[in-house]
Amino acid sequence: MSIQYAILGLLSWKPSTGYDLKKVFEDSPYLYWSGNNNQIYKSLMQLQKEDLISGETIHQDGAPSKKVYALTKKGISALKTWILSGTEAPEIKKPFLIQLVWSDMLSNQELEQLLSDYEKTIETQLTVQKEKYDREKDWPNRSPRETFLWNMVAVNLMSTFQSELDWTRKVRKQLQRFNSESDQ
Structure with a gap:
């Protein structure tokens, strides 16, 4: 699974911070990702660079600012194209x-x-x-x-x-x- 498409899918559900996305990957048995947190943030930066997502910095009183990411129309289109692109046989690693x-x-x-x-x-x-x-x-x-x-x-x-x-x-x-x- 490409983490970028998983991120696009999650952002199609609701806007989220990088931390929120990290927690979903950690807690979800369905969105398995064995990579590290840096890959999530690198992917967010790349997706934003490609205009597939947007990011808004939210300033908070008494807490650090946070960046909330949302899916763009171009991102929705990319996600849909990927979903329709066909599937691969599952990898079986035991x-x-x-x-x-x-x-x-x-x-x-x-x-x-x-x-x-x-x-x-x-x-x-x-x-x-x-x-x-x-x-x-x-x-x-x-x-x-x-x-x-x-x-x-x-x-x-x-x-x-x-x-x-x-x-x-x-x-x-x-x-x-x-x-x-x-x-x-």
């Missing part, structure tokens, strides 16, 4: 799978521990995502369709973790069966 393919060198007990630990990690992530979903539905809701789409993104994320959890349990179960048969 370091655990690399560990697993080489895990034949482990003892049965070590492999079971590896899988058990991974299962616990996935269970924790699934629980966290469900709690976030239940607790905070802080997403744009300008229309019933928009609310539905954000909801479906949340469901997709949770189903990904659920599928990974189901797969891990299946692997553990089949390995236990395999190990008991090979011990005989």
Whole structure:
């Protein structure tokens, strides 16, 4: 995901400061961004330079000034063009799978521990995502369709973790069966 398009999308929802955007990226399971804060501010400067967003400095009594960014008509057009540009297949990066393919060198007990630990990690992530979903539905809701789409993104994320959890349990179960048969 290009952070610039994520920023344009967020600003299509409501004008925001760089700090507000940073918080959304940190708190949202749906707008994952692994970059640093400097990239957000660099992107804001670039988007403003390209007239895709505007920035207004707001002076505050007893607090530092803040710059609030808003989407321009040109920004709306760029965002819409990007949305319509087609999609790429999702990137699937699972370091655990690399560990697993080489895990034949482990003892049965070590492999079971590896899988058990991974299962616990996935269970924790699934629980966290469900709690976030239940607790905070802080997403744009300008229309019933928009609310539905954000909801479906949340469901997709949770189903990904659920599928990974189901797969891990299946692997553990089949390995236990395999190990008991090979011990005989």
